[in-house]
Amino acid sequence: MSQFADELRSLVDDLAASGRPDLWGSLCDLGLPRVGIDEAKGGSGGSLDDLLVVVESLAGHGIGVPVVEASTADWVLGHGRELDGDLTTILLLDRAPDTASGALTAELTAVPWARDAAHLVLCAPDSAPLLVDLRHTSVTVRDVENIAGEPRDTVILTDTPVLALDTAPSHDEVRERLALLWSAAVLGAARGAYKLTKTYVSEREQFGAPLLKIPAVSGNLARMRVQLVQAEAALALAREAEPLSGAVGIARITTAAAATEIAQIAHQLHGAMGITEEYPLHRLTRRLWSWRDAVASERRWAENLGRRAAGAGETGVWTRITATGR
Helix, strand or coil, X not given: CCCCHHHHHHHHHHHHHHCCCCHHHHHHHCCHHXXXXXXXXXXXXXXXHHHHHHHHHHHHCCCCCCHHHXXXXXXXXXXXXXXXXXXXXEEECCCCCCCCCCEEEEEEEEEECHHHCCEEEEECCCCCCXXXXXXXXXXXXXXXXXXXXXXXXXXXXXXXXXXXXXXXXXXXXXXXXXXXXXXXXHHHHHHHHHHHHHHHHHHCEECCEEHHHCHHHHHHHHHHHHHXXXXXXXXXXXXXXXXXXXXXXXXXXXXXXXXXXXXXXXXXXXHHHHHCCCCCHHHHXXXXXXXXXXXXXXXXXXXXXXXXXXXXXXXXXXXXXXXCCC
16 A cells, blocks of 8 residues: 555645646656656656546546556556656557568557557566557547546557567566556546545435435445445455456456446436536546446456466465455
8 A cells, every 4th residue: 555645646636726727747746657666767756556546536536647658658668768857648559560671550449549649558468568659640549538627549550660668578577567557547537437426415405404314225225335346346356466366357357347337326326416517427437438438348348357367276265255365
């Protein structure tokens, strides 16, 4: 657990409350996107746990900035390259592209924040990550957004030069770090939706009493809390687990399931108020719907977990379920 958690949360809370138009610039000035990267590599120092606190806190305010993508891309680049002040984003690929000529021709979809980034890191299985200069004349970026209104652009590369990052972490390591960070983001947004809903049903009155006094309302609020606690527990276990142990996949499944139910109940309990532009609930729930499938869908994580379980055999599955192997 981060020993600076309280200070980091307070810092993010103050930034969120300030209403600054260039929030991302303020975050960068404070070095928050590079928390968890060694200072010797151009980072801000601190641990991955510290970065998780930053991500979770920002998400709890319904703030959409490229902190997950930028921090992970910089972490990859920091293994052998000096970091500059430009925004670098990152994309996972299912298979390695053909770059035998030292260049790449491809159409990449759902590239986070490509319109604002100077560089793109591409990570594929069984190959070194690739660095692409998005400012090169051979690159075309088409603006596309996800359901939360965040950039998920299409990038068209036409014989674009690429640089192999031979000393960078593997695809699996990058995928796991991204999944852990997105789990924290989903948890933060889920907690924000729960708190907002709890406040609403406690203050909103019907028939002379708060909505919370209605059994169906209090029961649904309790369901939200249960989902939140499960997600918190899964993320806590993933933070402490050995790398590539499967715990991050479990956290991703659990937080995605929590996102679905918490968003649904939040809107059910808010009614028409929850879908108004001025009310902040949609800034949380739209991100829950978008972020729950970041990196890979809940179904895909579940399929991967099932294959791991099948490969472990009956004894391995039982040991994991009962935690008797600890």
